[in-house]
Amino acid sequence: MSSSSDDDQPLVKAKSSETISKSTDAAMDKDMPTTDSDTVKPGVSIAFGPVDDDNMDVDQPATNGAAVNGKRKASLPNGKSYKDASDSEDDDVPLQKRRKTSAAAESDDDDDVPLKKSGPIRATAHQIGEESDDDVPLGEKLQKEKAAMEKKAGKQAAATRRASKSGEAKRKAAKKESDSEDDKPLAKKPAPKKQANGTKKVKKEESDDDAPLTKKAPAAKKTKAAPKAEPASAKKGKGKVKEEDLEEGEEGEEEYRWWEDPTKGDGTTKWTTLEHNGVVFPPEYEPLPKNVKMLYDGVPVTLDIKAEEIAHAFGGMLNSTHNVENPTFQKNFFADFKEVLDKTGHGKDKDGNKVKILKFEKCDFQPIFNHVDAERQAKKALSAADKKKIKAEKDEKEAPFMFCMWDGRKQKVGNFRVEPPGLFRGRGEHPKTGRFKKRVTPEQITINIGKEAMVPAPPAGHKWKEVKHDQEGTWLAMWQENINGNYKYVMLAANSDIKGQSDYKKFEKARELKLHIDAIRKDYARELKSEVMAERQRATAVYLIDQFALRAGNEKGEDEADTVGCCSLKFEHVTLRPPETVIFDFLGKDSIRFYDEVKVDPQVFKNLKIFKRSPKKEGDEVFDRLTTSGLNKHLSNYMPGLTAKVFRTYNASWTMAELLKKMKSTGTIPEKVKDYNNANREVAILCNHKRTVAASHAQTMEKMEDKINGMRYQQWRIKQMMLDIDNKIKKKKGADYFALPEDLSGDWVKEHQASLVEQEKIKIQKKFDKENEKLEAEGQKPMKAKELQDRMAVATDLETKFKKELKTGKVEAEGKGPSVDKYEAQIEKLDQRIATAKTQSEDRENNKEVALGTSKINYIDPRLTVVFSKKFDVPIERFFSKTLREKFDWAIKSVGEDWEF
Template sequence: MSASDSDTPLVKGKTNGAVSTSTIPKSGDRHMDKETTVSNGQLEPGLSIRNGPVEQMDVDGSATNGAMNGKRKSRASINGACYKEASSSSDDDDDKPLSKRRKTTVPKDTSAGASDSNSDAPLARNAVKKPPKVKPEDVGESDSDQPLGKKLVAAKKKIENQAEKEAKAIRAQERKTSVSKRKPKKVESESDDDLPLAKKKKPAARKASNGVKKEESDDDVPLSKKAPAAKKGAAAKTQAPAKKAAKGKAVKKEETEQDEEAELEEDEYRWWEAPNKDDGSVKWTTLEHNGVVFPPEYEPLPGHIKMKYNGVPVSLHKDAEEVATFFGSMLNSTHNVENPTFQKNFFHDFKEVLDKTGHAKGPKGEKIKIEKFDKCDFHDIFAYYDAQREAKKALPAAEKKALKAAKDEAEAPYMFCMWDGRKQKVGNFRVEPPGLFRGRGDHPKTGKVKKRVLPEQITINIGKEARVPPAPAGHKWKEVKHDQTGTWLAMWQENINLAYKYVMLAANSDIKGQSDYKKFEKARELKKHIDKIRKDYTRDLKSEVMADRQRATAVYLIDKFALRAGNEKGEDEADTVGCCSLKFENVTLKPPNKVVFDFLGKDSIRFYDEVEVDAQVFKNLKIFKKAPKKDGDEIFDRLTTSGLNKYLSTYMPGLTAKVFRTYNASYTMSNLLKEMKSTGTIAEKVKDYNEANRKVAILCNHKRTVAASHAASIEKMQEKINGLRYQQWRIKQMMIDLDPKLKKKKGAEYFALPDDLTQEWVETHQKALVEEQREKIRKKFEKDNEKRIADGEKEMKPKELDERLEVADEMEKKFKKENKTGKVEAEGKGATVEKLEGQVEKLHTRIETMKVQMEDKDNNKEVALGTSKINYIDPRLTVVFNKKFNVPIERFFSKTLREKFDWAIKSVDENWEF
C-alpha cells in the first residue's frame, strides 16, 4: 500500500532545512549497498544491546544531542478551541497545502553576529547530561556473563514466527466459520466425527472458577464479540413443563437457590459481558453529581514574616505575596528552585503580578520596585512553612485522624456520582490549587505560575433533569452542558499549556474499566493482522518511493523497539520527539548495523539506547541522513504521525502506532505463560512471574536506568537475612543449653556461627537490636500517652518510660554476657528442644523466601516491571497466572489496581488466552 502523499515534494512542511528526494533511484540504492556492510551476525536485529555511554561513531562523528527542535502539535488547544476539538487525537495535515501546514522554527543562528545568549533556550539545549556509565552487571547480564538480551534472541524470533502462524490460523478459521454459516443446514442426523470442524457441536459450556460460563472454542474471539453469559436461573425458567413436572420439588428448590444467588449479584453490573457502547455513542442517560471541590482561599502571612528585597523586609499586596509564597515554600526542592529556567519563568510571572499590584512597600511605607530576582530573599517564608509542616507531622495520631475524618466528611458528597442510576466513584474531583508549574524533565515552562481556577472558568456536564450543583457564593459556572457522549463531569482550561483538565470517573468505575478493556481488545485484535503488517513493511523497506520507505522504516522501529510515534508540537512546548519527528542529531549510526537513539521522549525523559537493526533498515537510515541534511533536519521528513496512523488503520479499524507496544507486551507474556511450569512456594511463583515480566520488558525494550539506591537496597535486604541467620544461630545455642548432648548428635557444624558473620558483625548487630528495642518502647510509650489524653486520663510520667526501657538494658547485658562466655541461655517459659527446632525451621523458611525476593529484586533492577504490568500487559494474563498457579492476586495487584482491573479478575479463568 502506497502512501497517498508519495508524489508530493514534501509531506510535512515542518522544516526549512534539507529535504529527502521523492524517490530513491536504483543506482543510488546500489551505491549505498556497497558502503553498508552486512551484519556480523553477533545479535539478531530487533533487540537492544545496552544502555551505556556513546562511543565515537564511525559514520556521524560526534552529535550534538541537546539541540532538539522537533515540534509537534499539542493535544491541548493553544488558541482556545472548544473541548471537543481539544480532545481530538491529532490533526491530519496530509490534505493541506504547504502554505497552511504548521511550521516550526529552525535552530537558532549560531553564526557570527548572532546572539550568544542561551538564556531563552530550554535547559535541554544548554546543558546536555551524558548518559551514566554502566557496568556489565547493570545491563541485565546473568551469572554466565552473557546478557539476557542475547539469550532471548531465539525466544524473540520464535515468538514472532508463532505470531505469524497464529494470525494465518485465526483468519483461516474465521473464513471457514463464515463459509459454514452460509451453507444450508442438513436435516438428517450426522455423526459428529464426520462433520467438518465448523459444523461440529461446540463443547458444553463449563463453569469457570469465578462462576462465569465460557465456551472453550472462543478463546481467541474478542470478548466484545462473544455471547453474553447466561444469567443464573435462566435455564430453570426455560425448561419444558414436562421436565419440571418430573423433577417436582427438586426443581423448585433449585430455582429458589438460583433466585437467591441472582439477588445477591443484582447490584453488580458485569458490563464486560455485554459491552455495547462504542466511541461517539451515548454514554449515559441520567447523570447526577455535586460538582468540584475548590482549594481553600489564600491566608496571608503573619505580620512579622516577610520577603526581603536587597536585605530589607518588604510588604506585598495579597496577590503578590501569594505568588512569593509559591517559591518561598519550596526552597528545599533545590532541583527546581536552582534551575535557571525555573527562576526565570517564576520571576517573569511574579513581576507581572507586582506590576499590577504596585510592587512593594518598605518598613516606612516607601515604595520599593522589585526588579532583580537575585535580590529577593524568601528564606523567612520558607522557615514559616517548614515549621508548619513539622508541626503537622508532630500532631498526635488522634488529632491527625480527626482532621482526616473532618476532611473526608466535607468531601464525601463529591466522591460519588449517580451514572444511569448506578453509584460510581469520581476520580479527580478536586480543582488543582494555584502554585508553580514544575513539568517533567527539562520543560521550557517550568516555574511559571499556575493561576487559581475560578468557577467562571469551569463547565459542568450533567443530566438535563438533574439538579445543577450551585457555584460558590458570589460566583457562577462558565457553562452547563448535557453532553451524553462525554464521560467527563466538569472541565476547564489551565493557563500554562492551555490544556483542558477534566473531572472523570475513578479508575475502578465502569467507564474507565471499559476504556482499558477496549485498549487491550484492540491489541488482541492486532494479532490477526500482525503477519501481514510485518510482511508489507519488510517489502516496503526497499521501495523506490521515499515516502513508502520512510513509513516502512518507522513502522519497523515502532514494532521492534517500542518507539513512540511522536506528534508535531508547538514552539513553546518541551523539545520532546518520537519516531516520526526524529532529528538528524537524534540518530547516530555505527557500521555495520548498530544505531544509537538519543532524544527527549515523553514527559521530557531522555530516551537513550543502542540497538542492532536489519541491514536494510541501517541502509535506509543512512539514506535518510544523507547530505545536505544536518542537525535540526527531520529524518522522516516525508512522514506524519497522522499519515502513519491512517495507513495502519487500513489493516484494522482504530489501529495506531501505540497499539504495537500493548500487543507486543501482551502477546509475548501470553506465550511465556503457556510454556511456564511454576512450582514451589508463593515467593518462588511470584519470582517466576516477575522473570516472565522482565523478559517482556527486555524483548519489548521497556527499560529503565538502574536506580542509584539499588545497591543500598540490596545491602539492606542482605542485612535482614543475616539478622535472621544470627537469630537462628542463637536458638540453636539455646538447644545446646537445654540438651548438651545434641552437639555430638547433630554435629558441631549444625551449631556453628556462619563464617561470614564475624564477631565484629555480631557485636554491631547486637547494638542495633538494643537500639531498635529502645525505639519501639519510646514509640509505644508516646502512643499510650496520646490514647490516655484522648480518653481524658492522666498522662504517664517520664519515670514510667525509664522503667520500660529497663527491658532493653537487660537485653544489652545479656548480649555482653553471651559474648564473654560463648553460651546462650534458653529464653521463654516452657522452652523445649522441640519448640526451638520448630522456630529454627520457621526462620529457615523466612530466610529462603527473602533470598528469593532479593534475587528477584536484583534481576529486575534495569526494567520497570510495574509499567509493563499495569500499562502494557493485558491484566487478564496476570489473572490467568494467579488462577493457574494458585497465587493470591494481592501479590500482583494492590487494592487500587484490584479495583481498576476488577473486570479482568472477574471475567476470565486459567484457560483464557490473549
C-alpha cells in the same frame, strides 16, 4: 564485533552473545527460572530471509533521484564515532540491555508469527509498483475508504482483509507524484508554532446556558438511546442529585455487568442521563501571619496578597532543590512573580516605604519556608484521632462530589478537585517550569451534564463559563490551564463502567491485532525496500514501533520539553554500528531516557543509514517524510482503529502471555508471585518504564554486600575450625579451600570484627535495659551496673578471641561436639544463605530503575493476570491492590483459567 557468526546460530543463542551488558544478563537469568523466557519477543524480526537487494544498496537509493551524494558504500555518513558513544555509555546504563537485538525469533511453535516460515520474501525491489495490485478493483478501495470514514469507532470487523492491497494501490498513486524527488530529505519540517505567549486561545463558545447541544448529533446516532436509560434516574425525579442517591449505593445497587451487555460498546453516545454536583475548588489563599515575611536585600517586606501567594509557593519548595535550584525554574518563577509585583505595587518595609523587588538573588524566602515547614510538622504531629477527624470532615464535605449518576447508575468521579494554584513543575528541561499556575475560577470552567439534570451551583457570585450537554463526551467538567493552554478534565474514576469499557476495548483491539500482525509484518518487511522513500520510511518506522515498542512520536513545539518518539527521532538519536546494530539514545515521554542497543534487520540498518545520509545532520529528523497521522492512517488500513499505540499494548500483553504460558510456576505463593513479577518486569523493560533510583539505594546495596561478606567470613572461620580439629584435611581439600577470600582485606576483617563486637554489646545492653524495665514495672529492684559489666564479658571475650585469631591466623573449634561433618553442614547452609542474599541483592540492583506499575496498570491485559491467578492458585490480591481489583473487575469476573490473550 565479535558476533560475525551470529546469523547462522539459533536465534536464542545469538541473542545472549549479543547482549550488551553481561553482568545484567547473568543476574537476570538467575531470577528468571524459565531462562529461555527472556528471549521472548513478540515479533520476529529478522527472518526476512536473505536480503538480496544489492541493487538497493546505500549508494543506490530508493529512486532514480538516487545519487545525491555519490558513493559511500562501507562508510557511515558522517564518519566515525559510533562505537565510542556506545562503549562509554555502557556503564551508565546497566539495566535495560535486555531488550536485545531483535533477532530473537525463537518460538518455533509460535503461530502468531508465520513470517519466518514463509522464507525469503522476494520483493523485486524495483518495480513493485507494477507488480500486483492491478487485480484490486478500484471500487474496493473506495468502498473501503468510505466505510472507514463512516464508522469511526464502530465494529466493522471484516471489511479490511484486503487492506494491504489497497495500501499498495495508494502507494502506487503516491509514487507517481513523488518519484523524482523522493530521496532528497525534505527541508526541515517547520516546528509547529504555538501561540507566542503559549496559551492557545480558549475557544469561545457563544452559547447561552440553555442552548441545545453544542455538538450536532451525527445523523446515524442511535435512536434507541433516549428511551433506554430513563427509568433508573427518572424515578427520583429530575433535578439535583439527591444525597441519598449518591450515598446509598454500596449494598443496594445490583451490579451491572456491562461486559455481558450486547447493547454496549457501539456508537459514540456515552450516556443518556448524567447528574453530578460539579467540582470542588481549592481553599482560598490564606495569607501568611504578619510576622512571616520574605526578605528582600535582608529587609522583611510586606507584599500584596496576590504576590505573596506566589512567593509562598516558592518558599514552600525550598527543600526540593531540584526545582528551586533550576535556573529556568527560577527565571520563570521570578518573571511571573515580578509581573504580579508590578501590578500590585511591589513590597513595603515596616515603615511603609516602598521596596521595589528587582532581583531574584536578593529575595530570601527562608522565613516563608520555615513557616511552611513548621505547619507541615505540626500537621504531622497531630494525634491519630485528630487526623482521622480532619479527614472525616473533609470526606463529608466532598462526599457529594465523589459520585455521579451516569445513566442512572452511581459512578465514582476520578478527580473532582480543581487543581490548586502553584508553580508549574514541568518534567525534564521544560522551558516553562517554574511559572505560576493560576487559580482557576468558575468562569473558566465548563460543565457537562445531562439536560434534565440540575446544574450544580457555581460558588456564590460566580457563574460557569458554560454548561453543555455533550453526550459524546465522558467528562463532567473542563477548564484550560494558563501555562500551556492544556485542557483539564474531570472524568470518572478508573473503576467506573465507562472507563472499564474503554479499557476493555483497548485490550480487545490489541487482541484483534493478532489477526493482522502477520500481514503487517510481511508488508513492512517488503516495504522496507520500497522505491518510494515515504513508504520506506513508514515501513521502517512500523518496524521500530513493532519491535522496540517505541511511541508514535508527535511533533512538539518549542515551548515544550525536547522529547521524541519514533516519527520525531532525530539524526543524533540513532547511531549505527555496522554490521547491524542500532543504538537509540533519546529522551522519550516525561524526559525519560530511552537507551538501547539492538540488532536490526539488515534492511532496516540500510534504511536508517539512508535516512541519515547527508545533507542531514544533527537536529534533522530521521523520518522526514513521515508523520504520526500518516503512519496511523496507514495502519488503520489493516484494521479499524489500529494506531501506533496499539502495538505497545499488543506487544506488552503478548510478551506477558508468552511468559506466563511457559511458566511452570511451582512452589510457594511468594515464589509464584516472584515469577509473575519477573515476567511483569520484562514487560516493563520492553516499555521502558523507569523510576528514579531511590536516594537510599546505594546504602542499601552496601548493607547487603556487607551482610554477604559477613557470612563469607563466617565460613572462613568455620573452615579454620575444621583445621583446628583435623589438620590433615588441608591436604585433602586443598589450601585454596581454606584461604580467606581475596576481596576480604585485613582492614575489612578488623572492621568487621569490631562491628560484630559492637553489635554484641548493643544486644547485651538492650537486653539488660529491658529486663530492668520489666523488674521496675513489677516493683522490684533493678539489676546493678555490675551485672551489666559481667554480662559484657561475653563481648569482650569475643573481642579478645578475634584479636588472637587475627594474630595467629587460627580459629579454635567452637560448638559442642565439633566435627568436620558438622562444620561442613554449616558451611553448606551458609552457602545457601549467601546465594539467596546474592540473588536478592542482584534483583534489587536490576530493579532499581524499573517501574512495574505502569505496565501492570496500562499494558498487560488484566485477564492474563486473572488466568495466572486461577491456574496457579494464587489469590488475585497478590497481584492487584484493592483499587486495581475494582478497575479490573470486568477482567476478574469474565475469564476462567483457559482464557487466552
